[in-house]
Amino acid sequence: METSELLQKVRHIEIKARGLSRNIFAGEYHSAFKGRGMAFSEVREYQYGDDLRDIDWNVTARYNRPYVKVFEEERELTVMLLIDVSESQSFGSTSIVKRDMVAQIAATLAFSAIQNNDKIGVIFFTDKIEKFIPPKKGRKHILFIIREILGFTPGSSGTEIDQALRYMTNGIKKRCTAFLISDFIDSHDYKHALRIANRKHDLVAIQVYDALSTRLESVGLMKVHDPESDKDTWIDTSSKKTREQYRTWWTRRQAEMDVAFKQSRVDSVSVSTEDDYVKSLLQLFQQRR
Incomplete structure (x- = not known):
């Protein structure tokens, strides 16, 4: 992404996120999270x-x-964003890819946090910790975070959520409010790390997914590329059995994820790139009041 295009995207996200956090989210955020500190x-x-x-x-x-x-x-909380920057975040079947949606959600949470005088930090992760941005306050700090989300090039392509959770649990000594933002496409077991992290901190999970991921359209023989493994697979999408198997896999995976959140007592919300994330975040905030 060219510098001018990146700055234009950052500016667009800033304008939208600041307006939302000031006019809609400020009171809801305070009610949902401030009393936890x-x-x-x-x-x-x-x-x-x-x-x-x-x-x-x-x-x-x-x-x-x-x-x-x-x-x-407490007059001040520390807010941590645990952001999945694996290769699967670059996928998008609509005008917006998952990474852009993640940036918008993260920016809205960040601007809501600084309006409540909270510090905000970030952990970028793939199947390893890619970057740690220490918690700070201020508009410049948030704009730096947004630029990093949109333009960051990870060193790895896979996903291991438990790595990020353990890093936060061990590295952030004071209790914080943490938002884990990912598509949760992870073949590794992160349930134990999820439970431990939520005991020490106030952890919230936000799943960002592309609507096309939930189903296979009947378009004949199709080559599917997995950006995390960099492997191609041919699938016959005209087969009803293949489409049903894929749908079953997606439904089972979502159910397993929901069970992990409930067993760990982690509040969660799922947001499609076709959804209005404003409604989803408001729903999340209101269920915690």
Whole structure:
């Protein structure tokens, strides 16, 4: 992508994302995520109706009457974007490829974060960690992130989500809100890493997929290229059995992904490149309120 085209895309995404985050998402984002960052403030005597889980047993034992911990909302959160930059992100059957949709979603989340005085960082990953951008604030930082999403050339082509999750779990010491953005086309098992990451952090999964991935159209003999393995396969799409097998595979894969999210208690949303991602994000935010 030429520099002028890249800058034009970045500017277009910035204008749209800033408008959405200011006019639509600011309040929803705050309600959905801000309250998750709580810092210990003080203790006070137990009052009827207090949550028993907040009792400070050390202080209670010292004064021989119940005391509870009081928490206050942290003024600032750290937001991490875990972004899949594998070769499958370059696929698109419509006017927008998955990578462009990822950039729009990431930009909207980033501008919503800085409006709430949050820092934002990024982990780009394939089947390895490609790049880590430390959390910072500010418009220039976000524009740098958008440019990287659109123009970054990864060193590898595969996908291993568990690598990114483990890297974040081990590297980000303070609890953060993390958005894992991927098409989740991954042959490796990431369920354990997903569960561990969500125990330490507040993890949200956003699947971005192309609608054509969900089905095979009957167009005869077709050569299919896998960008991650760089292999070509010939498929007879006129075969009803082949189309049904593919549909079954897609449905099973989606079900397995949903089960992984539910078992790990990870909130999630799936967004097609044909969808209005604004509605999808609002749905995600509102289900967390």
